[in-house]
Amino acid sequence: GAVVSQHPSWVICKSGTSVKIECRSLDFQATTMFWYRQFPKQSLMLMATSNEGSKATYEQGVEKDKFLINHASLTLSTLTVTSAHPEDSSFYICSARADIYEQYFGPGTRLTVT
Amino acid sequence: AQSVAQPEDQVNVAEGNPLTVKCTYSVSGNPYLFWYVQYPNRGLQFLLKYITGDNLVKGSYGFEAEFNKSQTSFHLKKPSALVSDSALYFCAVRVPYSSASKIIFGSGTRLSIRP
Numbered sequence: 001g002a003v004v005s006q007h008p009s010w011v012i013c014k015s016g017t018s019v020k021i022e023c024r025s026l027d028f029q030a031t032t033m034f035w036y037r038q039f040p041k042q043s044l045m046l047m048a049t050s051n052e053g054s055k056a057t058y059e060q061g062v063e064k065d066k067f068l069i070n071h072a073s074l075t076l077s078t079l080t081v082t083s084a085h086p087e088d089s090s091f092y093i094c095s096a097r098a099d100i101y102e103q104y105f106g107p108g109t110r111l112t113v114t
Numbered sequence: 115a116q117s118v119a120q121p122e123d124q125v126n127v128a129e130g131n132p133l134t135v136k137c138t139y140s141v142s143g144n145p146y147l148f149w150y151v152q153y154p155n156r157g158l159q160f161l162l163k164y165i166t167g168d169n170l171v172k173g174s175y176g177f178e179a180e181f182n183k184s185q186t187s188f189h190l191k192k193p194s195a196l197v198s199d200s201a202l203y204f205c206a207v208r209v210p211y212s213s214a215s216k217i218i219f220g221s222g223t224r225l226s227i228r229p
Contacts, residue, residue, distance in 0.1 A: 043219045093157050105158040
């Protein structure tokens, strides 16, 4: 089956610094990737949709200058949390769409900002 | 507005008993329906999907779901629950060919199976 990886699986950073999270589709090409945020015991909130070679589309209320998304290739998308603050601490999950039916999810990245 | 509802925050079932996790949706058009499972500190794992055809779909780990168009429901079921089924379950819907074509998730149902 299709596999999506994320790196790192967990990261701790200091307030004010930036952190980059990578999302890779390992055995398929993904023209569209998605970034979600999940708070404890809550559902997934879509942050943005990224298409290879074009700018990401952000959901309402998501700061595009804070959450920078780059979809540089058909197998790699990155999310950079800039000037991180403790309220950015969350579980971030990426997803890659393989075709019109299937969408596969990464294992998630736990971000803790101290 | 398109939405997915999971009316139960938590479902408790004894091991060996059948389980049902409820899901209803409100979307226009003919949606694709999905169930995902999430274990603690992990991403989502795909369980099953309904695209078209037979209303009863079978998925991973012995789970199945029944699509009911008249009731706009897609309940997840399993004939005999295992303790290892304890996890967080998400129902999701996607309307294909819409301008956004995004997956919309329900709020999640925590399934607890007691030995």
